[in-house]
Amino acid sequence: MGKPGPWPLATATTTTTTALAAAAAAATAAAAVLLLRRAHCPENVYFVGVDLGATNAKAGVVRKDGEIISTASKPLGTGVDSHAFHRVVEAIVAVTLDAVDAAGLAWTSIRGVGVGTPGHVHRGVVHAAANFPEWAHAPLGDAVAHALRCPVFVLNDADAAILAERWVGEAKGSGEVAMVTLGTGIGVGVVSGGQLVQGSRGLIEAGHSIVDSGPSARLCGCGQKGCIEAYASARSVAARAREVFAASGHSGPSVDTLSAADVFAAARRGDELASRIVDETARWLAVFCVNVSRFYDPDTILVGGGMADAGEYFLSMVRQHFSQLRWTVLPDTVSIKAACLGRHSGIVGAAALAASTAETGTGRGGDGQ
Template structure:
């Protein structure tokens, strides 16, 4: 059975047909997330139909649709509860009615990091893992946690997903969430330029001459021997590792899955990150395993497909028996 999955990212909306843990048709459109969600829904609908036609996958051969958003999602009511800046008009949008009217298919909804964790533990780099946390270093920092095979959602839908807003410096800068010293405010792609300008020696770095830059340029500059980039990466690693230590202390995983654009440089960054975490973490029981998502672009879609599949087979099953 095919499942249709839609991942509303900050930069792109990714759309896929998934069958047995494999993406069999894929499309992507620019998100223009600042303009909101409503203008994109017609386009999403068009791409879903087009992909189905091109891949000869009729809607009758699909079990359901899954939608992921970078915010707090009520998975039972299939509604968005909270989101920062992007897709602000998605509040109150009747996603379930949309899926029923446009495609006559049932809908599942999930936070994007949680969907990625389900994707990675179902079919990805942590397949079969039942106790895991996931950290996505994207524009912001997304997280999710699974304990004993069950992904954590919590009473208000926010369990596990606010790891980017763990404070690692109580007198640090104020974050867009209102908290101070969040990992995301100190060390995410979103704030990289602001934080770099506060660091000593930035003006003499080749990065200072660039109009705009991100993780990729920072790592390149470091590889090319820029002393500022080296020092700045060390500083960022302190914050990233503090965030991961907090996740480990909170959720007791066996595996930490690291994902997102930053992990394109996993060859140099993962050892740094792992050493910094292992230096500080509580490890009386042993050592947590680190793994990098093999294909970060697809993990959300795979997770949504798994949820959609389970929703089809689990109808009538008790809530606490589900993922």
């Protein structure tokens, strides 16, 4: 790959060209150091995956077989403008260059960069993200591509997780798989026919599927009532447990600071109320898995995220409830398993998008998917 020029900034909408220029200019000096290494093109090619979170940006150089050979991390900071669009672009560019530098590679060996980010993502643009409230239709793909002078592809972080598992994880080679990520919220990614399913606007938010429409349905942060996220996310487990424990005068961990991890730990110790909360959570998740099976007919449903760390203790409950709830007129052969890539899934999945796009020759820098 020869020395490319800046990629066009075609999707800059409400984020101004001035902001893009500032982000690119701030990264130019650092990028120039690696651009000077373009003396030859090595036989092996690599991709960079970036996992953008609420507090930091992580990047890794990934081989075309999915193996990570170096990583780097950069805090976003806590300043007044630390989450401003141009500051986050600077952080992504810096952590990308750090990862490539740590791998000791020439920049010519990097064929593309993938960026996984929270929020509503479509064609390289982050239209809205709770972790970055000031962003509106932010052209993240174009901004990073302009600074790095290479193809950049952007996707939602839940989609990154499922692409990682399908590339080198528990769903390797599967063409029909769904992944449920249980964290503060619930993220869902789906691969069907070997392709990532994203909908007409990149706005598939299955974590906000309604599983309870009754008068006492729980209010979700999205404004709806009865979303699966209000029943089976880590945040909801903690909230429901605090309500139950407070009402019962429970003398366990401090009610005000109770976390989902505390609830699972108490359940493992035999606490009756905690065990009830965990079992109810497993049942709600099983209801959701039945619905996912009916919508998409996957051969595998993967469960990832922090709550998946409970392992077979929790997943066995989910499977048991799933078996009781599923239909009987036809067989259900779907396998419910724990995802295996853990904390690096965002990096690997973002790199997987860059690798698959480079292989098929579709898209261009900043377009995303």
